[in-house]
Amino acid sequence: MRIRRVGAVARFELLSVVKRWSYLLATFGLPIFLAVVSGTVLGAQTYFLTQRAAESSDFGLVDEAGIVDRSVFEGRDGALVWTANANEVMLYETRDAATQDLESGRLRAVYVVEKDYLSSGEVRAIQSEKTPLLSMRGTTIEPLLRSLLRKSLVEGRLDSDVQERVISPAYFVRSRLGPNGAEVTGVDEALDLLVRTTIPLFLGILLLTALLSASGYLVQTVSTDKESKIVEVLLSSVTPEEILAGKLFGLGAAGLFQFAVWSSMVVFVAISASAALASVVSIPWGALAVAPLLFILGYLFLGSLMLATAALGANAAESQKLTMGWAMLAILPLMVLVILLDDPHGSLGQVMTWIPFTSPLTVIIRMAVDSSGIAWWEVVGAMGVLLLSTWLSSRVGARLFRVGFLLTGSRPSLAELWRQAR
Amino acid sequence: MGILAYRGVSKRFGQHTALEGVSLEVVPGEVFGLLGPNGAGKTTLIRIGLDILRADEGEVSLFGASPNSKALDRTAYLPEERGVYRRARVRELLGYLGRLKGLKRADARNAADHWLERVGLSRVADQRVESLSKGMTQKVQIAACLMTNPELCVLDEPFSGLDPVNVALVTDLIEERRASGRTTVLSTHMMHQVEALCDRVALIHRGNLVMYGELDEIRRRYSPHEVIVWTGTDLVALGVRATQHEAGAWRVALPPSATPAGYLQELVQSGVLVDRYEPLVARMDDIFVDLVGGGR
Numbered sequence: 108m109r110i111r112r113v114g115a116v117a118r119f120e121l122l123s124v125v126k127r128w129s130y131l132l133a134t135f136g137l138p139i140f141l142a143v144v145s146g147t148v149l150g151a152q153t154y155f156l157t158q159r160a161a162e163s164s165d166f167g168l169v170d171e172a173g174i175v176d177r178s179v180f181e182g183r184d185g186a187l188v189w190t191a192n193a194n195e196v197m198l199y200e201t202r203d204a205a206t207q208d209l210e211s212g213r214l215r216a217v218y219v220v221e222k223d224y225l226s227s228g229e230v231r232a233i234q235s236e237k238t239p240l241l242s243m244r245g246t247t248i249e250p251l252l253r254s255l256l257r258k259s260l261v262e263g264r265l266d267s268d269v270q271e272r273v274i275s276p277a278y279f280v281r282s283r284l285g286p287n288g289a290e291v292t293g294v295d296e297a298l299d300l301l302v303r304t305t306i307p308l309f310l311g312i313l314l315l316t317a318l319l320s321a322s323g324y325l326v327q328t329v330s331t332d333k334e335s336k337i338v339e340v341l342l343s344s345v346t347p348e349e350i351l352a353g354k355l356f357g358l359g360a361a362g363l364f365q366f367a368v369w370s371s372m373v374v375f376v377a378i379s380a381s382a383a384l385a386s387v388v389s390i391p392w393g394a395l396a397v398a399p400l401l402f403i404l405g406y407l408f409l410g411s412l413m414l415a416t417a418a419l420g421a422n423a424a425e426s427q428k429l430t431m432g433w434a435m436l437a438i439l440p441l442m443v444l445v446i447l448l449d450d451p452h453g454s455l456g457q458v459m460t461w462i463p464f465t466s467p468l469t470v471i472i473r474m475a476v477d478s479s480g481i482a483w484w485e486v487v488g489a490m491g492v493l494l495l496s497t498w499l500s501s502r503v504g505a506r507l508f509r510v511g512f513l514l515t516g517s518r519p520s521l522a523e524l525w526r527q528a529r
Numbered sequence: 530m531g532i533l534a535y536r537g538v539s540k541r542f543g544q545h546t547a548l549e550g551v552s553l554e555v556v557p558g559e560v561f562g563l564l565g566p567n568g569a570g571k572t573t574l575i576r577i578g579l580d581i582l583r584a585d586e587g588e589v590s591l592f593g594a595s596p597n598s599k600a601l602d603r604t605a606y607l608p609e610e611r612g613v614y615r616r617a618r619v620r621e622l623l624g625y626l627g628r629l630k631g632l633k634r635a636d637a638r639n640a641a642d643h644w645l646e647r648v649g650l651s652r653v654a655d656q657r658v659e660s661l662s663k664g665m666t667q668k669v670q671i672a673a674c675l676m677t678n679p680e681l682c683v684l685d686e687p688f689s690g691l692d693p694v695n696v697a698l699v700t701d702l703i704e705e706r707r708a709s710g711r712t713t714v715l716s717t718h719m720m721h722q723v724e725a726l727c728d729r730v731a732l733i734h735r736g737n738l739v740m741y742g743e744l745d746e747i748r749r750r751y752s753p754h755e756v757i758v759w760t761g762t763d764l765v766a767l768g769v770r771a772t773q774h775e776a777g778a779w780r781v782a783l784p785p786s787a788t789p790a791g792y793l794q795e796l797v798q799s800g801v802l803v804d805r806y807e808p809l810v811a812r813m814d815d816i817f818v819d820l821v822g823g824g825r
Contacts, residue, residue: 109598115628123617337612340673342581343601344629 108352112345116353117360124324124361134322134365139236139373165195166248167205167217172224176259198478209235218252230256286312304448306373307475310394311468313369314402315441318467319434321362321406322413328354329414330423347509351501355410359403366402370395394474397486404493405467408500409437415504436464438471447472452480460489463496531590532557532712533578538587540573540736547573549736550587555681555689555714560707562727562744563716564813566821570736571608571716575683579606588792592680602631607674609685609716611667615659619650619669626673637676644672648698663690673697674708682706683714688722700726720813724748730813733819744813751811751819753784756792759805767799780809 124130168189173380180187180198187198197214199205212235219231230252257274265273332338341350374395378423383521420426440447442461447456451473459469460481466489473481531554548570555561556643565571566612576582577589591600614622620641628636635679645651648668653661667690674682684703687726688696703726706713715727723730723744730747740747757774758764764771764779771779783792789808796803 112629112631115625119628123614299648331614335612335614336608336610337614338605339581339608339610340612340626343579343604343608343630344626372791405536471637 108346108349108385112349113353113356116345116350117357119312119362120328120354120357123328125364130361130365134368137316138369139500141372164193165197165214167199167208167214168196168252169199169202169205169219171222172203172220174259175220175255176262179255179258187253194251196248196252196255206233208231212237216248218248219255241466245390249361262279298334304476306376306391307394307448307472308444309373309376310370310391310398310475311441311444311472313360313366313373314398314405314471315437315468316364317362317369317402318405318437320365321358322409322430322434324358324361325354325410325413327423328358328421329417330426333418333420334422348505351411351414351505351508354414355407355501359406359410362406363399363402366399370398391475391478393478394471397474398471400490401467401471401493404490404497405437408463408493408497410505411497411501415500415507415511418508420488420511433464437468440468441467448466448476451476457485460485461492463493465495531555532592533714534588534590535574535578535590538574538577538584538589540570540577540582540585544690546736548577548584548733551733551736552587553731553741554806555712555794556729557680557712558707558710559728560703560713560715560726562723562730563714563719563733563742564720564723564730564817565733569733569821571733572685574686575606575714575716577766579604579683582825603679604681604683605630605674607670607682607684607687611670613658613666613670616657618655619645619661620654623669623673623676627676630677630679638807640676644676645669646771647675647702647712648672663774664692664695667691668695668698671702675702678711681712681714683716685716686718687715688717690720691824696722718773720817723813728734732820739820740816747816748810751816753809753811754785755809756781756783756789757805757809758796758801758803760803762801764801765823767801777804 111264137267170257175198177187177198180189180196182188187196189196197208199217202217202219205214205219208214209217215234217233219233221227221229221231224230232249254274258270261270264270294319308456345353412433416429416433417426418427443455443459446453447459447469451454456473457470460473470481470486470489474486534554536552538548538551539546551570551574563571563574576735577584578591578596580591580601589596591597592603594600601752606777617625620638623641623644624634624637627640637766641652642651645654648671650665650668650672658666660747667687671684671687674684687699687703691699700722703713703715708730715723717723727744727818729742730744731738757778757780758771759778761777764781769779769781771781774780781792783789785793787804793803793806796806
């Protein structure tokens with residue numbers, strides 16, 4: 108194989124792709140697009156939550172059992188009001204008065220302590236017709252009412268400290284062991300989730316997208332060569348193996364650059380999260396470091412198969428159909444992502460680490476979720492399997508490529524392919 | 530020794546036999562005409578010679594050895610199915626094809642500029658190929674083929690789609706190659722171009738070689754034993770087996786033993802005033818139709 112010719116093919120293919128608008132848009136537009144979408148979603152979510160918070164948080168309480176401790180209520184504008192955790196609870200003497208205020212929209216809900224409460228424990232929660240039943244989820248009113256009822260029931264019957272513990276038996280203080288083994292409190296759950304799940308997920312999706320995108324360029328370039336009928340001109344100057352290698356390297360470089368741009372977005376998020384959670388969680392630097400290597404190996408393996416198969420198609424549409432099977436195999440880890448994120452080092456994760464189609468994505472996800480659970484020999488072994496598979500696929504691929512590249516019209520039978528590829 | 534030689538070459542595609550035991554060779558410095566009707570096997574023969582396809586049987590040698598990368602660098606090929614990257618710019622495309630033939634980047638760029646000048650396309654060097662007319666695109670392809678000044682150049686239908694001015698340009702380029710000792714294989718259906726350019730020809734029909742040799746010798750071989758005599762004398766009145774060819778000209782069938790020169794001498798000696806005298810030589814069009822027309 109003549110390196111300079113391979114280089115010439117690679118350079119031409121690389122420049123042909125990177126000068127396209129679609130490539131530039133995908134490379135630089137995707138991070139912006141994702142940022143805009145994420146920003147919009149988060150912004151909308153925040154807006155609606157704020158709106159919800161601004162909604163009436165006044166509740167009515169009707170004490171038909173006559174057991175509620177009224178000492179916590181204070182008189183305001185002729186009414187008895189208990190303020191707790193930004194909620195205001197108004198005590199009504201009759202159910203009708205409370206229902207009227209509920210219908211007028213002044214109250215969000217009315218709670219009625221039924222007459223037989225002591226024997227049944229029943230407290231009726233009434234919402235207005237306009238309020239969705241689910242809208243009460245996430246509010247703190249019901250735990251507060253429980254505390255109030257407990258206080259009312261035990262008031263004066265127990266020692267004050269015991270009474271306090273009956274009302275509030277436990278305040279859970281969340282803490283966890285950080286990467287350095289120290290106990291840390293005050294963990295932000297959202298950021299924790301981001302680092303532990305979102306980063307591996309994004310990294311995996313970006314790796315897969317870059318792999319399929321670069322492979323897609325390969326399919327496209329073979330179709331272009333065949334449709335523009337330049338194949339014979341190329342083959343009278345360079346060997347099919349040189350064309351195959353040149354296309355693989357040239358378009359691989361374009362794909363690698365695209366992946367680098369996209370990964371930098373993940374790195375940026377990781378660094379931002381790291382600043383907030385440095386002592387709590389470790390950033391998956393290992394996964395980020397091996398990602399380019401896994402991309403290159405995965406791409407060379409998948410790409411050589413894609414090129415050979417695409418060459419058998421008579422046109423772009425047919426080539427895409429023929430190569431779809433390889434893409435589906437590569438997507439497999441994404442299909443079982445929930446299992447991989449939940450149990451990255453389980454049997455499924457371990458098996459998929461050794462299958463060349465699934466290993467790049469699986470290894471990345473396993474390393475990103477919990478790098479301590481994957482042994483170094485598994486990472487090196489997966490790369491070894493990928494290297495071996497790439498060697499095999501490129502040898503078979505080059506032969507099929509030679510046969511397929513010159514084909515026009517109908518596709519040959521498998522027997523004919525075998526005969527010509529020998 | 531042939532620069533490109535085939536010995537007993539056969540090629541089959543499934544049940545279809547594309548070539549059957551073809552043997553011929555192209556010698557250095559000549560313009561070799563590869564003729565045949567559509568689907569005769571010419572393109573397959575060319576592809577095998579340039580190692581694009583492999584023969585099922587027989588041997589091929591290019592520059593004295595089996596076709597290999599080094600030999601291919603000394604050749605160039607203009608296929609009948611024209612191929613270009615339509616989105617590429619003209620200079621960029623030529624530079625790339627030059628690089629594939631082994632030119633260094635600067636040399637490829639210089640050669641591209643030189644050949645665009647030669648074919649009169651300098652002004653479109655920075656345009657995309659898709660913006661060019663069919664004829665201009667064809668000239669770009671011819672420039673790409675000749676830009677490395679290859680020792681062997683295979684041109685498949687180089688004149689199709691060209692206007693008379695550009696046909697003359699390409700004809701001149703082929704003549705130049707012959708004058709400088711370069712070899713050209715010309716596959717064309719334009720028989721008058723074959724007559725004007727080729728030194729030797731081969732005719733392939735249904736995968737078989739049906740005619741092969743020196744152009745002049747073949748034309749003589751297939752010529753009728755007749756002459757055209759321009760004279761004011763009524764030859765029929767003199768008892769000659771002649772028919773009126775055109776005003777003042779007679780088409781005369783020679784006796785089997787007579788030669789054109791001997792017969793001219795006889796006419797002059799018998800007192801006929803000969804204005805002009807020409808032995809009839811078969812046209813390649815007629816030979817082609819005679820050889821392949823029967824079975825079509």
